Amino acid sequence: MTAIACLRVVLETGATGLREAVVGPLVEKLAGAYLETRWCWPREFSPLSHYSFLLTDPRADQLDLRELARLSDDLQTRLFGQSATGEVTLLVFEGPEAAARGFAALDKEALAAALRNEALLPAGGRLSRISAKAPVMEAAESAASDPPTHAPEPSLEVRFHGVYFSLKDVFIGDVVSAHAENRGRRASIVEGFEQLPSDPAAFDETCVEAALECLAKAPIKAILYVPVAYDNLVRPSLRAACVKRLSALPADSRNHLGAVIYGVPRDPGFGAMTQIRDTLGRHFQTIDLRVDDPAFEVEKLGVHAVAGVSFALPTTDRRGRMAALRQFASHRSHYKQRRIWASVTNVRDGEELAACAALGVPFMSGPAVCRPQLLPLGGRLIQRGDLPIREAA
Secondary structure, rough: OOOEEEEEOOHHHHHHHOOHHHHHHHHHHHHHHHHHOOOOOEEEEEEEEEOOEEEEOOOOOOOOHHHHHHHHHHHHHHHHOOOOOOEEEEEEOOOOOHHHHHHOOOOHHHHHHHOOHHHHHHOOOEEEEEEOOOEEEEHHHHHOOOOOOOOOOOOEEEEEEEEEOOOOOOOOOOOOOEEOOOOOOOEEEOOOHOOOOOHHHHHHHHHHHHHHHHHHOOOOOOEEEEEEEEHHHOOHHHHHHHHHHHOOOOOHHHHHHEEEEEEEOOOOOHHHHHHHHHHHHHOOOEEEEEEEOOOHHHOOOOOOOOOEEEEOOOOHHHHHHHHHHHHHOOOOOHHOOOEEEEEEEOOOOHHHHHHHHHHHOOOOOOOEEEEOOOOOOOOOOOOOHHHEEOOOO
């Protein structure tokens, strides 16, 4: 099923200090530039007006609103700065394409009436609202339910995903994943886009809990990588809770801990990277980025900005996966110039493993390297011909 929605930007144009004839094209330009770099293929978007866009995602039956919440923050900053006089609200109306286009066609008066009385909305759709003050607020009838809690269950199901260094035939560390037992699917950041956590805050919290358990049981022989969502680090509304979660990690374990930031856009920006390093540097010895775009703009990062960048092979056919791998590897000179390691994750079979090695990619992870393990693999010497490791289900 393909998710379809109308994204509509609502703001008080007078509060921007610009003429209304200027604000509309500016909003279309800013929002379009954001979607161009972050609403990546196979997802598509097209403008319906200066203030509205038609969004489609063929891989989902509903949109991930957290991605769009960053657009709200971006527009808020660009249009109003730190002023308290204006606010950007995003309205996301999901449903059949005809309903989405009908929502875009509502004039200001009709939209205001529909927001007061949702029976006036086009039939068959679902409305969500996003703003800096309320990052994701669903339609009124669903907003009355009890708010979700991100507190992890006392008992965790923990798995380790080895990171393999092919130049030395050794596992340099493990990416931890965890979720409360008997609750939800097993999320992972070393596999495809579809395996990323649906609730990053809860996933990150359980992974921190798992890391603490692991540190308490035995000394770490290599690096234990802890997932951290990009949104949770850079969005003001989420950052405080993220910092609080990470503060539980003991300072004396910093040299054995690495952070893997997932959900990173093609160009995270200098300001975001500075904030990330300042936040994570006190807890982690190394910081890596997990990206889904083979054209990630590493050339815009500074020297040693992060330890490494890991590209996740897309969930598509063999031809598409190999093409994406070659495109990512073609940028290795930029990685070398910036002294940032390049790695590939979601490697699924021996042919892809061999292709990574042939293209000069030194670090690999994913099902072709090892299945999820009950214990860390870090420090173990294993010949590449003996992969994958299958000890744990």
